Amino acid sequence: MDAHRNAFYEQTPNGEVAAERVAFGTSGHRGRAMERTFNAAHIWAITQAVVDYRGKAGYKGPLFLGLDTHALSRPAWECALQVLAANKVAVHIEKGQGYTATPLVSHAILQHNANSDVPRADGLIITPSHNPPEDGGIKYNPSHGGPADTDATGWIEARANEYLGRIDEVARVSLEEALAHATEFDFTELYVSNLPQVIDIQAIERAGLMLGADPMGGTALPVWQAIMMRYAISVEVVNATVDESFAFMPPDHDGKTRMDCSSPAAMANLLEIKDRFDIAFGNDPDADRHGIVDANGLMNPNHFLAVCVDYLLSHRPHWPSSGDGALKIGKTLVSSSMIDRVVAAHGRELYEVPVGFKWFVEGLHEGYLGFGGEESAGASLLTRDGKPWSTDKDGIVLCLLAAEILAVTGKTPSAYYQELTERLGTPHYKRVDTACSAEEKAAFKKLSAESITAKTLAGDAITAVLVKAPGNGAAIGGVKVTTESGWFAARPSGTESLYKVYAESFKSEAHLNELIESAQALLSDVLTP
The missing domain is CATH 3.40.120.10 (Alpha-D-Glucose-1,6-Bisphosphate, subunit A, domain 3)
Structure with a gap:
């Protein structure tokens, strides 16, 4: 993994190239050093953007900094720590500079913020989750302890990309100074x-x-x-x-x-x-x-x-x-x-x-x-x-x-x-991926409940067509169609030229396959420009 670590420091992302810019998905920013999508400059820029966001949000408590065991996680953790220390942010790191699981960081933030008399705390976690060994990732958890919402990540992403174009302006101290600045905290014991x-x-x-x-x-x-x-x-x-x-x-x-x-x-x-x-x-x-x-x-x-x-x-x-x-x-x-x-x-x-x-x-x-x-x-x-x-x-x-x-x-x-x-009842569930053009992916964003004119799905009457989630009214980014005995949901991939179809039948495996075929045919009709 030495080559990946070397690339993390030596490769410089080009902020003018879309693929090399900071991009927050559902689980933060992820990438690979050799592809110039996860490098030291990304971490410096993202961390400085988080420092700015903290100021905007009024957070003056500690930032809980965690990391996992991927090869790029320790270098990224060190880079983040150097920027945080340079900005005089109080940082809590695992006792003995050990690894820190995501739920431990969330729990620590919540425990700290349960006391309304102390300044608000938040957290950064260096992890690409279950991704392959060469991958890197960083995610931000605000004072509520959970993953940041799209408003927060959108703001941080935009500010980080501004810094990526003038990375020398991001303040940093030596790793020795940064470690001396940090406070060791027993996440595991808590x-x-x-x-x-x-x-x-x-x-x-x-x-x-x-x-x-x-x-x-x-x-x-x-x-x-x-x-x-x-x-x-x-x-x-x-x-x-x-x-x-x-x-x-x-x-x-x-x-x-x-x-x-x-x-x-x-x-x-x-x-x-x-x-x-x-x-x-x-x-x-x-x-x-x-x-x-x-x-x-x-x-x-x-x-x-x-x-x-x-x-x-x-x-x-x-x-x-x-x-x-x-x-x-x-x-x-x-x-x-x-x-x-x-x-x-x-x-x-x-x-x-x-x-x-x-x-x-x-x-x-x-x-x-x-x-x-x-x-x-x-x-x-x-x-x-x-x-x-x-x-x-x-x-x-x-x-x-x-x-x-x-x-x-x-x-x-x-x-x-x-x-x-x-x-x-016994459900039968499957996810399949279907090739999808750029035009079809764009058409997903324009779907409404009225876009689906079919009255039946796999032989059953359609009971609901959803483009917003029933619980919170948020946009699905696709569509879900339900019947009394089954459903399908479809949404485009954010990174690949395909869309994902999820389907479930409470009748049989054969009916599940029929559901998927009906869903693909229905989508082909409504997504065709």
Whole structure:
């Protein structure tokens, strides 16, 4: 990985070239050093823009700075720290300059800001999530502790690109001065000691379960080690290796190295030894995602989300369940409608939002969403007494929730899900990618409910056509069409010449394929210029 690190410092992005400019997507700015999309200049510019944003927002408290185990994360962390120190920003870094998982940064921000008498804090996290080893990433979490919304990221992106064109104006100090300026903070101790607030740790201890944890070479490692030290829980960390090349990883479905804990191919190492454990789990490098493994293998993320919702609505007696304060359940509109059915069975309200965890942040922060989850294995929840825990995705807590479910109910999550299907029906779900021209991608932005004139979809009457999410009224960036027995949603890729079709049928696999074919035909008609 030395060549990538060298390129990080030596390659200079051209701010006049669109592909080399700062670009914030749903999870911050990501790129590669050798492609001049993730270099020191990007980090200096983004960090200075965040400093400016803090001034605009009136934040005068500490900035919590975290990083994961990718090869470019430490160099980027050092660059960010140098700019923050030069700007006299109080910075909190992990004790011993260690790695810091995304949910730990979010939790630390929330804990600090829970005291209304102190200046507001925020955070930066250096991570490209589960992306390949050569990738780099940086994301910003404002004072609410979760991913920044599009207003904030748009402002930071624009300001960062201004700095990219005059990078010498960004103030920096030496790394030695920057480290002396920073305050070491025990993120892990704070998080692990507070876990009983959100998970029934005692139930897991009483059950005497044997748990397996695969940090996949990432930031979950010190957290699982601290959990073993603090609580009477038997956890075997199946791989304690931290290797920036992630050479121990099995290739993903496409042959690439990708630390995706929702992928059976990437989770092959843990799946081979699953029978040693009552339940096991994996986390991606920044520990914001979860992969749940029991006797039946790796659980589909959609299935586990449905189980979590049903369990939480049955086992969180202090969560308000009636009246104006009744907690809602959040899901993205491409997540399984099994969640809709579970929520309805409990007489609760669903909060359906576009793709992106940022749409759950306000509800988790303000305490009106008990749970928010997305089909890509990211979720978070309130504490057992209904207070904010993490407003970013928390893969570690979701793994512990799986253990709690087994400890309390005696059912593995996959057995629990099977019982749900017996009561509520069996969904069949798939995502497919379809080639898409630039003109067709542009046509997605112009879609309205009136654009869909068809009355039926795969033989069933269309019950709704959505271009805005029902929960918060935000634009989907595509379209969702529903019937009584199924649905499809389509949205263009932000980086590739294709659009994604998500579909689900409660009839059969054959009906699911018919749904997808009908969706593609329908879209071909409405997207044709």
